[in-house]
Every structure is written in C-alpha cells, then in structure tokens.
Amino acid sequence: MTRPNKHLNEKILLDELREVILREDREALTEIENTLNDPRLLSEKVNPIIEQHLEFLKSEFPDAYRTAVGRQIDARLELFKDEMIGHMYPEMGKIVRKYVTHQFQLLKERIDGTVRNTFSLKTVKRKFKATFLGIDESDLVLTGADSIKIEEIYVIQRNSGLLLGKAAREEVLDQDVVAGMLTAIKSFVEDAFRRDSEDLEMIQYGSYKIFIQNFHSYYIAVAMQGSLSASESDVLSTKLLKFAHSYLEKLENITDLKIRNISTKLYENFIKDQ
Amino acid sequence: MTSKKIILSGSFGVGKTSLFNQFIYNRFSDKYLTTIGVKVNKKNILVDDTEIPLLLWDIAGEVAQDKVPTSYFLGASGVIYVFDLTRPMTYQNIQTDINYLKDLLPGGIIKIVGNKVDLVSDEQLENIRTSLPITIDIVTSAKTGQNVEELFLDLGKELIR
Structure with missing residues (x-):
C-alpha cells in the first residue's frame, strides 16, 4: 500500500511546484486577456503605438514615396525613352x-x-x-536709318482667303484677288511642306517682302520695301498684335461696314504716317 | 455684299479654266490650258439689284482628297463641279466626288455642270442624263459661251436666297 501513496504525494508536490513556477505567467496571461477583451484598456495600450507609427510615416513617407515613385518614373522613362523623345x-x-x-x-x-x-x-x-x-x-x-516702307497691308480670313480689311499706298491690283492668291500660295506651301503645323511667315522677292502674322481665324499680310532686320520684325510683329487686339477681336458676321472700318484703321496705323 | 468664295472643281481637262476665262473675260482659248495649282479671279454679278462679288478659285486637276489641298476648299460658299460630257471617265466618280465635297462644305451650294455641250448630240446628252446617279444642274459650252452667264447667275441667286 505504500507505493500508491508515494505516487499521490509526488503528484501533489508536482502540482504545487507548477503552481509556484507558473503563477506569474498565468496572472500575466489573465491580464493580457482582460486587456484584449476591454476596448478601453486595449486602446490605452495600442494607441500610443499607432500614433508613434503615424508620426514615423508622416516624417518618413514623403522621402520613401519620392524614392519609390522616382525609381518607377526613371524605369518608365528608360523604357519609353525613344517614344518620349519622339513626342x-x-x-x-x-x-x-x-x-x-x-x-x-x-x-x-x-x-x-x-x-x-x-x-x-x-x-x-x-x-x-x-x-x-x-x-x-x-x-x-x-536720321539716316534705312527704315522699311509698308506699301500694302491686308487682313485676310484664314480659311476662305476673303479680305477683311485692306490699305495701300496706291492700288495696283484687285486686292480681293491678291488676298485670294496669297491665301492659295500660303495654303499650298503649308500643305506641301507641312512641318508640325508651322505657318508661312514671309514671302520675299528682291527687296520686296510680304511679312505674315498669323492668328487663329485670320492673318495679316504686310507688303513692304526695304530691309527688315530682326529687331524691326519684332517691332512690326508687336504693332500687329496690338492692332489685332484693338480692332480685330470680334470678326464674326463680317459686313461691308466692318471691312471699311478695319481698312480705315489699317490705313491710319500703318500707311498714313509713314 | 461681302465677297463669296466659289470653287471650280472637277477632273483634269473638263474645261474649268475655259469656263472661268469665258465668265471673267468673255473669251475662250482654243489652246489647251492646264492650270498649275490654283488661280484666283474676281467678278461681280448683279442679281435682283444686289451686286455679289464672286471670288472664283479655279483649282487644277482633280477633286480627290489626296490630290488637292483641302484648305483650298475651306470657307467657300459654293462649288461648281464641272465634268466633260464627251469623256465618261470625268463623271464615273461623280457620286463619290459630290459626297466628298458635301462633307468638306456642309450646307455649301454645289452646282453640277456638264461642259462641252457643243460637242454632243441631244440624244447623247439624254443618255448621259439618264445614266448618271445625280441630276445635272446645267450644261454649258465654254467655247460658245452657252449657258455660262446663266450658270453664274443661278449660283448668285442661290447665294442671296
């Protein structure tokens, strides 16, 4: 009968020993379980960690993102380099x-x-x-500067070639026909030598030049004599832009009266005082 | 009245330039004249006491889109489509050409003209009329001047309508 008693005693001793060794762990586990099951306690524990991570992201993310996106862009650029250059x-x-x-x-x-x-x-x-x-x-x-002399100036509707205004020192040819032919030549050149939608900007023969300032729905052609330097060309261009801004803003529903008014302004601004 | 842009269009050698010259200068050159590109001229016509300045663009050669810059047609109020009554090849694509012109100028006036009527008999003319998928507006002779003024006057009337 001594043998079973001995076993029983050993088991009791072992349980007591386990109780002693694991007590702290069990208490800690219970506390963790309580914390996990109680939202208030859980947020007290977790919130500081989340906030800390958010702070970290705020300070570090732009750099990390920039680097990652930069690498992506570099890779894409490298991949489509030729296409990009082509555009x-x-x-x-x-x-x-x-x-x-x-x-x-x-x-x-x-x-x-x-x-x-x-x-x-x-x-x-x-x-x-x-x-x-x-x-x-x-x-x-x-005093001796060799300035240009404007002989004729036309405002011409871009598509139709119809004249919207004209002024000339002396009338030689029918100006409607000149406007039509100029538009035909311009259309032909732009169509035949099409290079990225560029416009014809100058026609030159001998000392005679036709300077062309292009606008969206019309263009202004200035026929002149004399040498036109780059700086004079800039001045003329600016003057034409100012003229267009002042007198050619509303060109819908063209009437004879509008054409006469534009012609008068052309004469006053470009021919009269030269 | 402001000027109106009118295009003379049609196949090579149908007599566009001759019509143009007959109308503008009242003369016809028997010497074969081929235009290179485009020629612009002007004539005023009087319709019901209204003077209409017509700017005529005589376009060389073809109607097809790959032969003539489409920009020539832009802003036109009307097109005179000319074909040669003596040469069937000048009107075999008439329907396609007219559709193309209608696409280019929506709402624009298109006059279909059979030229060189002085060279065909009444019977031949009737056969051509019945064989065509569309109606001829007027037949002309640039050589004799037959119906040339009438063509432009009809056009003028439509322009002010």
Whole structure:
C-alpha cells in the first residue's frame, strides 16, 4: 500500500511546484486577456503605438514615396525613352530652332553693321559732319536709318482667303484677288511642306517682302520695301498684335461696314504716317 | 455684299479654266490650258439689284482628297463641279466626288455642270442624263459661251436666297 501513496504525494508536490513556477505567467496571461477583451484598456495600450507609427510615416513617407515613385518614373522613362523623345523633339526643336535663328540673325546684323560702318566712307563723312556741325553722331545715325516702307497691308480670313480689311499706298491690283492668291500660295506651301503645323511667315522677292502674322481665324499680310532686320520684325510683329487686339477681336458676321472700318484703321496705323 | 468664295472643281481637262476665262473675260482659248495649282479671279454679278462679288478659285486637276489641298476648299460658299460630257471617265466618280465635297462644305451650294455641250448630240446628252446617279444642274459650252452667264447667275441667286 505504500507505493500508491508515494505516487499521490509526488503528484501533489508536482502540482504545487507548477503552481509556484507558473503563477506569474498565468496572472500575466489573465491580464493580457482582460486587456484584449476591454476596448478601453486595449486602446490605452495600442494607441500610443499607432500614433508613434503615424508620426514615423508622416516624417518618413514623403522621402520613401519620392524614392519609390522616382525609381518607377526613371524605369518608365528608360523604357519609353525613344517614344518620349519622339513626342518632345519636334516641339523642343521648333522652339530652339526659332530662338537660335533669331539670335544668329541679330548677331549677324551686329557684325555686319560693325564691319560695314567702322571704316566706311559714309562713317567717316558722318564723323566729319558731326564734328563740323557740333551734332551728336548718334542723332545723325538715327536720321539716316534705312527704315522699311509698308506699301500694302491686308487682313485676310484664314480659311476662305476673303479680305477683311485692306490699305495701300496706291492700288495696283484687285486686292480681293491678291488676298485670294496669297491665301492659295500660303495654303499650298503649308500643305506641301507641312512641318508640325508651322505657318508661312514671309514671302520675299528682291527687296520686296510680304511679312505674315498669323492668328487663329485670320492673318495679316504686310507688303513692304526695304530691309527688315530682326529687331524691326519684332517691332512690326508687336504693332500687329496690338492692332489685332484693338480692332480685330470680334470678326464674326463680317459686313461691308466692318471691312471699311478695319481698312480705315489699317490705313491710319500703318500707311498714313509713314 | 461681302465677297463669296466659289470653287471650280472637277477632273483634269473638263474645261474649268475655259469656263472661268469665258465668265471673267468673255473669251475662250482654243489652246489647251492646264492650270498649275490654283488661280484666283474676281467678278461681280448683279442679281435682283444686289451686286455679289464672286471670288472664283479655279483649282487644277482633280477633286480627290489626296490630290488637292483641302484648305483650298475651306470657307467657300459654293462649288461648281464641272465634268466633260464627251469623256465618261470625268463623271464615273461623280457620286463619290459630290459626297466628298458635301462633307468638306456642309450646307455649301454645289452646282453640277456638264461642259462641252457643243460637242454632243441631244440624244447623247439624254443618255448621259439618264445614266448618271445625280441630276445635272446645267450644261454649258465654254467655247460658245452657252449657258455660262446663266450658270453664274443661278449660283448668285442661290447665294442671296
């Protein structure tokens, strides 16, 4: 009978030992269970952690996002590089070409002017005259400037080629026909040598030029004599833009009266005082 | 009245330029004249006491969209479509050409003209009329001047209608 008693005692001892060893763990587990089951207690524990993470995200996310998106964009650009260049190149090229041409023309004009003027007979004469008369040389230069002379100016409807206004120093040809033919030539050139929807901007023969300023529904053609420098071209262009803004804003329902009014304004602004 | 843009269109060699010259200058050149591209001229016509300045665009050659810049047609109030009564190949695509012109100029006036009537008999003319899918508005002869003024006057009447 001693053997079963011994076993019983051992079991009791073992239970007591387990109780001693696991008590703290069991209490902790109960507390955790209570915390998990009670929303208030749970939020007290979890909220600080979430807030801490949110703070971390706020401060770190932009950099992390930027880096990740940047990498994606880099990868896409690399993948579609040719396509991107294909889309951008014509526009960029057009802008750069226009700018470079313009700057080259200005530079060339400055060099030509300097070379031509420094040792020319005209310059020597001018210097002598200025000294003799006691006049500033720059005033004499301005007086002798070879300015352009506008012979004819037309406002022409872009699609139809119909005349919306005209002014001329002297009438030689039927101006309606001139406007039609100019539009036909312009349409032909733009269609035949189509390059990214560029417009014809100048027709030149000898010393005679037709400067064309394009607008959405119409264009202005200025026929002139004399040499037109880049700076003069800019001045003329600005003047035409101002004119268009002042007198050509509302061009719907064209009537004879409107055409007469535009023609009068053209004469006053571009022909009369020259 | 403001000017009206009118297009002379049709196949190569049908007599557009001859009609144009007959109307503008009252003359016909027997020398074969081929226009290169486009020629613009102007004539005022009087319709019911209203003077209408017509700007005529004589367009060379073809009607087909790949041959002539479409910009030539833009802003036109009307088109005179000319074909040669003596050459069936100049009117075999008439329906397609007219549909194309109607698409280009919605609401625009289109006059269908059979030219060189002086070279066909009444019977031949009747056969052509019945064989065509659309009605001929007027038959003309740029050489004799037959119906040329009438063509432009009819057009003028439609323009002010």
